[in-house]
Amino acid sequence: MAQIAGRKSLTKRVEKLIEPLGRDGFSNINSTLYIKANGRSFAYETFGDSKDCPLFLVAGLNNQLVRWPVAFCEALVDKGFYVVRFDNRDIGLSEWFECSRAPGLARQFMSKFLGVPVTLPYTLDDLAEDIVSILDALEIPAAHLVGFSMGGMISQIVGGRYPGRVLSLTSMMSNSGAWGSGGPTLRVALQMIKRPSKTKSAVDNSVETLQMIGSPKYPVTDASLRAMVVAEAKRARNPYSYFRQMAAINVAADRSNLLRSLKMPVLVISGEDDPLVQVSGGIETALHIPHANLEILSGVGHDLPKPLLGDIADMIAKNAIQS
Template sequence: MTESTIEANGITLCHEEFGDPADPPLLLVMGLAAPMTWWDDDFCEQLAGRGFRVIRFDNRDVGRSQRMSGRTDLARAYLLRSAPYSIADMADDAAGLLGALDVERAHVVGASMGGMIAQALAIRHPARVRSLTSIMSTTGSRLLGHPSPRAAASMLAPQPRSRAEYVELLVKTFRLIGSPGYPFDEKRMRERAERTFDRGVNPAGAARQLAAILSTRDRTAALRRLNVPSLVVHGARDPLVHVSGGRATARALRADLDVVPGMGHDLPEDVWPRVLAGIERVAGRRP
């Protein structure tokens, strides 16, 4: 496993691979302000062990991928659907990455904002997607998937100014939005926060990504037109994206729906076997 950069869709993306290059490719897409390393190394290794060439990458404006430009007005993004770039643009990044890696088609797994990007990838580039797994995400409809007031406020917290402040903020945030039905692993979360900070954080980029989410349009009708093997995974106790978002996604895609009791807006290690088995199961189907 060695990180490398590649030109895709006119920008530079940082990516990394696990497993046998001859195995079927599987693209992992992460969420808001989250680098590819939030797909835990062990999770990626276990996916690779199930027979996939696993590709993870930093979205634009996060980690070691290209930092973009443009001022962000979140109210304007929501009310006028105006943002420096869109979820569709980020889906085109993912398609460009696959093309740059000479991957014709891949199984695609996205979490949170990454689920939105994965859905948009399947809509905009259906020939690229062999199967789709959308985790703790939603359709873009403003009628469902709403965060709790406390979870929404956590997304607008003042940006930390130091490594120590960043670590404390991430621990606090995931105590709030994480999975109440599973033990909170503070040590693991602190290590994740430290690694994230050391790879590079980009508050302005996080704001642009949030604007992309707020400005997105409802994908429900387009999802209904897809014919791709699909799985939707959602936590029954997700405070950031209410489970109604996952249920609506599954209805639109005619997908299998796995609502995980006690799971919030994260992937506790105890849930991995269930999620990995689901990804493997849906990847084995044909449209």
């Protein structure tokens, strides 16, 4: 309880520094619910009728649930889904790992490629088990999973290890974990590991990165990105979760064999111009799943362009209806 109280105190301090923006299209703090799963507290929000078919949105690296736009959630509700978006462990209003540090990058890659033992705060497998535990806690036998980036990786693991809990799977802007496929460009890789500029605020640094990985065909203003970053900061800002979640990704095993075992309907969506998880990641993922549908979005980077939210919801619904 002290940990949660501390997080609320941090949120209040952040809110004093940020001008209230009202409804921003991303968050609605009054709708946040909490549930105990896998021994931890998780924050979640729901959209639609609980009697409809459940669909879980699994967020990416260091992304809170508000990264899933309300308009996208509502578009999925219009398709007949009961939508659940939640904060992964160690992010947002879910329980944090404040006393655990991630190993350094050198140690992570020595573990990945040389098998050097390394202790992580948690793994992608742990994040996958969280989803199954949340399903149990909500008394949902099975759900459609839609994962973005790291969320796609987590969803793949759930589909492979708990196939009875996944009705359909959509892996967006993600990869299979195979070396040399779906990695970042050099420019973006350097951006992701560089020290934040001391002459810019944390918000400005985040906006700079989001612009770098965004969709060239669907540009977004700095003001819009700032609103999204502020929406997250107003809820809770945990800068160290980035390093812990990045370590889980870097040390994760190749999922190629796991992907070959998938039997549920699978949709793979990739941005043709994604510089963070390049399109080769989606192509290679789909190659391991003979029945998968692959959609490559022209002019799209590592984001969800507002003009395409309805189209993406359509793709997800068409895949889900096959289950």
